[in-house]
Amino acid sequence: MNDTQLKIKKIVNALRLEYPSMSLESIIEDIEISIELLGINILYSDLSDLEKEGRRVSGFARVNKNTGRPEIVINGNEPKFRSRFTMAHELGHILLHWKWLPGRRIDHHFAEITYRADINYSQTEKARERQANEFASELLLPVDEVKNLKNQYPNISLMRNALADQYKVSPQVAKIQIEKANVE
Ligand SMILES: [Zn+2]
Numbered sequence: 001m002n003d004t005q006l007k008i009k010k011i012v013n014a015l016r017l018e019y020p021s022m023s024l025e026s027i028i029e030d031i032e033i034s035i036e037l038l039g040i041n042i043l044y045s046d047l048s049d050l051e052k053e054g055r056r057v058s059g060f061a062r063v064n065k066n067t068g069r070p071e072i073v074i075n076g077n078e079p080k081f082r083s084r085f086t087m088a089h090e091l092g093h094i095l096l097h098w099k100w101l102p103g104r105r106i107d108h109h110f111a112e113i114t115y116r117a118d119i120n121y122s123q124t125e126k127a128r129e130r131q132a133n134e135f136a137s138e139l140l141l142p143v144d145e146v147k148n149l150k151n152q153y154p155n156i157s158l159m160r161n162a163l164a165d166q167y168k169v170s171p172q173v174a175k176i177q178i179e180k181a182n183v184e
Pocket of ligand 1: 089093128129132
């Protein structure tokens with residue numbers, strides 16, 4: 001794992017220690033409830049009006065002006081495993097980039113909305129996107145978990161599909177986490 005990956009892994013571990021709803025079991029069972037227990041509302045919407053150049057927006061985070069709390073808006077037209085990743089990704093932005101802590105209020109001017117779609121990002125935005133993706137992958141399928149399970153599968157493609165199924169992530173995310181586990 002590189003420095004960013006290690007740093008984010010530590011943040012995810014600290015989060016799990018502090019907040020029981022962030023345990024891996026709870027995340028697998030229902031990440032939506034896990035995040036809502038932190039005090040972040042999750043809403044579903046048809047985000048087709050935000051589409052740019054034919055690219056779909058999977059979701060975004062914003063601050064509710066009345067409550068001063070973060071909210072995550074999810075594209076209701078996407079499959080469940082994709083929405084799970086989007087929720088985890090947006091939570092990553094809220095914690096890593098907004099520096100929000102559960103229970104705190106946040107000024108809506110301070111929180112910049114980042115739409116989850118890969119269009120015209122600057123270098124800084126790209127780095128933030130990578131960090132949020134890293135956070136999401138680690139939250140949903142920790143690299144240490146993959147390492148512990150490594151010897152149970154005869155080959156990588158079987159492992160990838162089994163992990164995707166069990167941890168409710170896409171095969172791509174499972175593959176990325178397996179590769180990180182194998183590099184170490
Ligand atoms: Zn993002």
